[in-house]
Amino acid sequence: MSRDMQTEPGRLLRVLGVVEKVGNALPHPAFLFMGLFFVVLFLSWLASALGFSAIHPITKELITTVNLFSVPGLHLLISEMVSNFASFAPLASVLVAMLGFSLAEKSQLIATVLRLIVVKAPKSLIVPVIFVAGVMSHTAGDIGYVLLIPLAAMVFQSIGLHPLAGVAACFAAVSGGFAANFLLSTADPMLAGLSQEAARIIDPNYVVTPVANWYFMASSGFLIVIAGTLVVHRITIPYLGPYTG
Known part of the structure; x- marks a missing residue:
């Protein structure tokens, strides 16, 4: 049975082979987090450019998107980095x-x-x-x-x-x-x-x-x-x- 499965792999084994190749191609987790960081920066720029906003359900305050690629956004990102971590x-x-x-x-x-x-x-x-x-x-x-x-x-x-x-x-x-x-x-x-x-x-x-x-x-x-x-x-x-x- 083992030899037959090895010489003629079924559909499931081929799918598992593809999953293995894709998994092996993934970069180091540190680079994944770094990539996600830049994705967030890009999404903040895109949402800001499109004028995305929301109303806070409790305070009814208008919440606007902060463009983290802008100078004020970078200042906000750096200056509140420690407080964001401490208040996590x-x-x-x-x-x-x-x-x-x-x-x-x-x-x-x-x-x-x-x-x-x-x-x-x-x-x-x-x-x-x-x-x-x-x-x-x-x-x-x-x-x-x-x-x-x-x-x-x-x-x-x-x-x-x-x-x-x-x-x-x-x-x-x-x-x-x-x-x-x-x-x-x-x-x-x-x-x-x-x-x-x-x-x-x-x-x-x-x-x-x-x-x-x-x-x-x-x-x-x-x-x-x-x-x-x-x-x-x-x-x-x-x-x-x-x-x-």
Whole structure:
């Protein structure tokens, strides 16, 4: 089956090949953010030239577009850069949350728990367990990429499966589960702060807690585990075939 799939790749495999090539062609994230910065500058110039404006829903104040390419716009951008960062809504909650997450990570608590979850899992459940561990790894930031991916390769090899299948499964779990978790992660305080600032445009007293998105994240986690397990068992493992060393 593996040889047939390699010699005559189906439509799905061709699509995955295109996705891989496009992903590999993406520039470094730093250049992506730099590009987005200039996109915002261009959009501010375009919106200003077209005379875009809006009425604040609460104060009824007329809000006009500031051309950041103009001299006053550049002065505004530079002079308020520090205050914009300091007044960023999620900053305080993210810093406090990171203290706890950093302590758990540096003490190897989360790494040890994730390692035990994967190593102690029965052979028949190793794939869904890896997906569960990958989804939960974002509780401690990016530890899943550093710890779980090589661990998944070793576990797959130890049970007679291709180690690259373990790498692919764990990478999909960690990357696909970035916005899903069965627990709160470092991203939740930031998302709550952004949502709260947006909501306070309408209601100045509205409060969004870090657990507001948990129901969606938890349900998404189950979906990723189920879908990922099916893909690994039906596509990834048969495609790579048995591991011969």
